[in-house]
Amino acid sequence: MPDTNKMVRNELVKEFSSFLPADSIIADAETQKPYECDGLSAYCEMPLLVVLPSTIEQVEKIVTICHHRKVPIVARGAGTSLCAGAMPNEQGVLLGLAKFNKILEIDADARTARVQPGVTNLSISQAVRDLGLYYAPDPSSQIACTIGGNVAENSGGVHCLKYGLTVHNILELKMITAQGEFLTIGSQALDTPGLDLLALMTGSEGLLGIMVEITVKLLPTPENARVVMAGFDSVIQAGDAVRDIIANGIIPAGLEMMDHLAITASEDFAHAGYPTQSHALLLCELDGTDAEVDAYITRIENIFKKQGATTIKVSQNEAERVLFWKGRKSAFPAIGRLSPDYYCMDGSIPRSQISHVLSKIASLAQRYGLRVANVFHAGDGNLHPLILYDAGVPGELERTEQLGGEILELCVEAGGCITGEHGVGIEKIRQMPAQFSDQEIKQFMVIKDAFDPLGLLNPGKGIPTLKQCQEYRALNREHSHDHGHEAHAHD
Amino acid sequence: MKTKLAPRFAGTKLADEAQSILRSCVHCGFCNATCPTYQELNDERDGPRGRIYLIKQLFEGADVTSATRTHLDRCLTCRSCETTCPSGVQYGRLIDMARGVMEHELPRSPGQRAIRWGLRKTLPNATLFGALLRIGQSVRPMMPPALKNKIPPRQISPRQHKRSDTHKRVMLLLEGCAQPSATPNTNAAVTRVLDRLGISLIAPAKAGCCGAVSYHLGAHDEGLDHMRANIDAWWPDIENGAEAIVISASGCGTMIKEYGHLLKDDPIYAQKATRVSDLAKDIAEILANEPLDRLKLRPTGKKIAVHTPCTLQHGQAQPDLISNILKRSGFELLLTSENHLCCGSAGTYSILQPTLAKRLLKRKINALEGQKPDVIATANIGCQLHLQTGTKTPIVHWIELIDQVIEI
Numbered sequence: 001m002p003d004t005n006k007m008v009r010n011e012l013v014k015e016f017s018s019f020l021p022a023d024s025i026i027a028d029a030e031t032q033k034p035y036e037c038d039g040l041s042a043y044c045e046m047p048l049l050v051v052l053p054s055t056i057e058q059v060e061k062i063v064t065i066c067h068h069r070k071v072p073i074v075a076r077g078a079g080t081s082l083c084a085g086a087m088p089n090e091q092g093v094l095l096g097l098a099k100f101n102k103i104l105e106i107d108a109d110a111r112t113a114r115v116q117p118g119v120t121n122l123s124i125s126q127a128v129r130d131l132g133l134y135y136a137p138d139p140s141s142q143i144a145c146t147i148g149g150n151v152a153e154n155s156g157g158v159h160c161l162k163y164g165l166t167v168h169n170i171l172e173l174k175m176i177t178a179q180g181e182f183l184t185i186g187s188q189a190l191d192t193p194g195l196d197l198l199a200l201m202t203g204s205e206g207l208l209g210i211m212v213e214i215t216v217k218l219l220p221t222p223e224n225a226r227v228v229m230a231g232f233d234s235v236i237q238a239g240d241a242v243r244d245i246i247a248n249g250i251i252p253a254g255l256e257m258m259d260h261l262a263i264t265a266s267e268d269f270a271h272a273g274y275p276t277q278s279h280a281l282l283l284c285e286l287d288g289t290d291a292e293v294d295a296y297i298t299r300i301e302n303i304f305k306k307q308g309a310t311t312i313k314v315s316q317n318e319a320e321r322v323l324f325w326k327g328r329k330s331a332f333p334a335i336g337r338l339s340p341d342y343y344c345m346d347g348s349i350p351r352s353q354i355s356h357v358l359s360k361i362a363s364l365a366q367r368y369g370l371r372v373a374n375v376f377h378a379g380d381g382n383l384h385p386l387i388l389y390d391a392g393v394p395g396e397l398e399r400t401e402q403l404g405g406e407i408l409e410l411c412v413e414a415g416g417c418i419t420g421e422h423g424v425g426i427e428k429i430r431q432m433p434a435q436f437s438d439q440e441i442k443q444f445m446v447i448k449d450a451f452d453p454l455g456l457l458n459p460g461k462g463i464p465t466l467k468q469c470q471e472y473r474a475l476n477r478e479h480s481h482d483h484g485h486e487a488h489a490h491d
Numbered sequence: 492m493k494t495k496l497a498p499r500f501a502g503t504k505l506a507d508e509a510q511s512i513l514r515s516c517v518h519c520g521f522c523n524a525t526c527p528t529y530q531e532l533n534d535e536r537d538g539p540r541g542r543i544y545l546i547k548q549l550f551e552g553a554d555v556t557s558a559t560r561t562h563l564d565r566c567l568t569c570r571s572c573e574t575t576c577p578s579g580v581q582y583g584r585l586i587d588m589a590r591g592v593m594e595h596e597l598p599r600s601p602g603q604r605a606i607r608w609g610l611r612k613t614l615p616n617a618t619l620f621g622a623l624l625r626i627g628q629s630v631r632p633m634m635p636p637a638l639k640n641k642i643p644p645r646q647i648s649p650r651q652h653k654r655s656d657t658h659k660r661v662m663l664l665l666e667g668c669a670q671p672s673a674t675p676n677t678n679a680a681v682t683r684v685l686d687r688l689g690i691s692l693i694a695p696a697k698a699g700c701c702g703a704v705s706y707h708l709g710a711h712d713e714g715l716d717h718m719r720a721n722i723d724a725w726w727p728d729i730e731n732g733a734e735a736i737v738i739s740a741s742g743c744g745t746m747i748k749e750y751g752h753l754l755k756d757d758p759i760y761a762q763k764a765t766r767v768s769d770l771a772k773d774i775a776e777i778l779a780n781e782p783l784d785r786l787k788l789r790p791t792g793k794k795i796a797v798h799t800p801c802t803l804q805h806g807q808a809q810p811d812l813i814s815n816i817l818k819r820s821g822f823e824l825l826l827t828s829e830n831h832l833c834c835g836s837a838g839t840y841s842i843l844q845p846t847l848a849k850r851l852l853k854r855k856i857n858a859l860e861g862q863k864p865d866v867i868a869t870a871n872i873g874c875q876l877h878l879q880t881g882t883k884t885p886i887v888h889w890i891e892l893i894d895q896v897i898e899i
């Protein structure tokens with residue numbers, strides 16, 4: 001670490017010590033190490049300093065001091081991001097919000113909950129279960145990921161097909177600006193006058209402000225909810241079944257697909273009774289009144305049969321419904337059973353393109369000599385190809401990144417988008433120029449500038465500089481060129 | 492996760508195993524969500540994922556100091572992280588290995604060493620422990636409440652602990668170190684219940700501590716010696732056809748089930764150790780496979796909250812076993828919350844990490860007493876004694892509940 005950085009760090013430690021307990025300031029490299037990355041451990045950087053405040057006043061003070069000294073800040077919740085969105089900055093402070101883990105107020109009549117940002121997604125639903133309510137967005141990592149992180153990435157989940165993303169399920173945010181000021185955005189009512197800043201903040205990846213309190217909307221637990229699980233001999237058949245469900249005007253509460261690799265890994269952990277010999281698995285949840293659910297189940301079963309499903313199972317009780325989902329929700333880490341490392345992609349495509357994109361991914365994977373497992377929100381076309389690799393093999397990570405890049409570009413070509421719900425962070429910053437023109441990127445910068453003119457909040461994430469855009473475009477051209485040659489050599 | 496062993500570890504069996512465990516972690520962070528110390532401290536360094544990262548540093552050869560040890564020491568080894576981990580990371584093995592290496596490479600202060608040595612010498616020694624406990628019990632009435640709390644009052648056995656040796660079916664019984672003096676009622680109940688089911692128990696005098704105290708404190712060789720001694724003590728009866736080794740303290744049971752793995756490279760004991768591990772059964776596993784209707788149970792209307800010890804629910808992956816047996820036997824079980832969380836007892840943890848242990852105890856008692864139970868049932872002596880220091884509700888081994896309602 002350069003001496004100037006050390007000096008800054010020592011001064012910051014001194015200032016922070018006046019209002020933070022000693023064990024909330026982590027300055028030694030040895031124990032700072034576990035903070036060097038989030039859920040995407042392939043990308044890491046040691047921060048200047050880690051702080052773990054527990055009150056809003058402490059956050060205000062930390063941000064004010066950093067602003068004054070022009071020190072970057074990266075906010076972090078549970079560190080489960082899959083796009084390196086919470087990877088620290090070498091010259092900055094990593095602001096951990098995990099101690100903000102209280103549910104402050106539950107209003108059963110208004111069906112809202114006011115919570116701190118470090119509360120986990122799942123614990124909100126658990127806390128209001130006895131009131132017959134739940135919080136709808138449910139990312140797979142909901143057991144561990146925090147609501148603050150969900151807001152930063154505008155997370156979705158299994159149920160967002162019917163109930164929307166985070167942005168559709170929050171009412172009010174309290175945040176600290178880059179200058180250290182406290183700001184309330186949105187309100188306890190359904191709409192607020194003026195611009196919809198709430199929508200702007202949701203998904204802003206920690207670039208515009210630091211959330212310190214969130215009011216979420218709660219939904220009544222449906223009278224009945226059941227899952228139909230079906231195995232198919234090919235992903236094409238399963239993809240067609242998805243198309244038919246939507247074409248028939250049915251909006252399931254969740255509609256998920258997994259391929260063979262993902263099925264076997266998840267079953268190994270969850271013992272959910274997945275058909276491990278199948279090449280594709282669909283999980284389709286129907287909710288509503290008993291009569292509605294029964295009627296839908298019959299229609300779904302017919303569609304599955306028509307598309308040649310080899311096995312069909314319907315959850316018989318709540319425990320079984322939860323078990324069916326358990327496998328799906330642990331699918332990413334369960335892939336760790338098959339491979340020491342994986343790289344989780346996150347792209348969206350129009351539903352009509354599912355079969356086409358999947359077969360294209362399979363041939364790309366073959367060309368690169370890497371295995372790809374597919375887990376995705378089939379209902380809304382949000383793909384999560386997981387590239388299996390071994391970081392211990394020289395060059396394999398680089399090849400993985402290239403394959404990942406090609407997959408994302410394939411999504412754009414197919415009329416989709418490079419991120420579904422995991423955010424851009426650092427991981428997808430290279431693909432931003434494939435998705436957006438310089439003009440659009442400039443607009444993003446203007447917005448960033450309006451909130452954070454010094455560029456201190458989560459620098460280097462989300463929005464590439466125009467110079468980077470040029471480089472990435474040139475590099476990508478080179479890559480595809482090189483790769484063309486390589487592919488020939490292999491042929 | 493990519494892991495590159497430091498040259499000084501390369502090629503050793505221990506480090507190879509550590510590396511393969513480290514590599515199976517994909518850094519998803521799911522485990523932090525069910526880790527008691529992460530729940531309390533909300534610091535990545537005090538959760539499994541962070542500890543794994545710290546251990547990775549150790550095996551990769553970084554300079555590791557007592558700063559790392561602080562966070563490893565705070566781990567309860569409850570293994571809640573293991574049953575949460577979708578990737579199948581064997582965290583319990585990893586932390587044991589790391590602790591062993593650290594005890595060796597980074598000796599503790601003399602005072603710390605003395606305390607740990609003392610624990611390793613007294614707890615596993617049934618005679619010494621019993622004698623000390625009796626002294627404690629005799630002066631207990633005069634002690635200040637804080638200390639008094641730590642010493643369990645003498646249990647009065649309702650019936651004579653009679654050993655039945657008349658049945659055709661024979662099993663070995665682990666007597667345990669602290670159990671004979673602190674909670675004699677437990678094995679007395681085990682003996683009577685199995686007697687009713689037509690099973691006799693034998694407990695060779697030479698069998699002793701399971702080895703867990705030493706092993707989990709990083710004194711691996713000492714722990715392995717305890718294991719070998721037990722294998723020797725049990726072997727003649729195993730050869731004579733003993734069906735199982737019955738254990739009524741799930742902490743010991745978990746350890747004995749690991750003998751096979753821990754002694755796999757011992758040319759003399761490897762095979763016997765595997766056999767012993769296969770035969771090791773928690774009393775709940777035995778009862779789950781016996782016709783309970785033969786016991787003629789008449790449950791009382793007592794409302795019961797169940798605390799399944801971590802060693803049973805995570806270590807032996809049997810989260811519902813006791814609850815299912817009690818339900819099958821007609822008891823009324825109450826709903827409890829945060830079932831996966833440790834009570835803070837965790838072997839010697841409540842002695843070595845008293846502050847955190849107390850916080851966890853309070854949290855656990857609240858979670859268990861939500862619906863006002865008459866009795867709290869558990870399956871491990873450590874949990875039983877520790878929980879009792881935090882509440883007036885009686886804490887018993889669940890087998891005693893069964894024993895009490897057998898129609899005579």
Ligand code: SF4
Nearest residue numbers: 516517519520522576
């Ligand atoms: S859940 Fe398993 S794979 Fe995920 S971080 Fe924890 S130990 Fe690693």
Ligand code: SF4
Nearest residue numbers: 526566567569570572
């Ligand atoms: S063993 Fe228990 S205390 Fe230790 S890291 Fe795992 S869950 Fe946490």
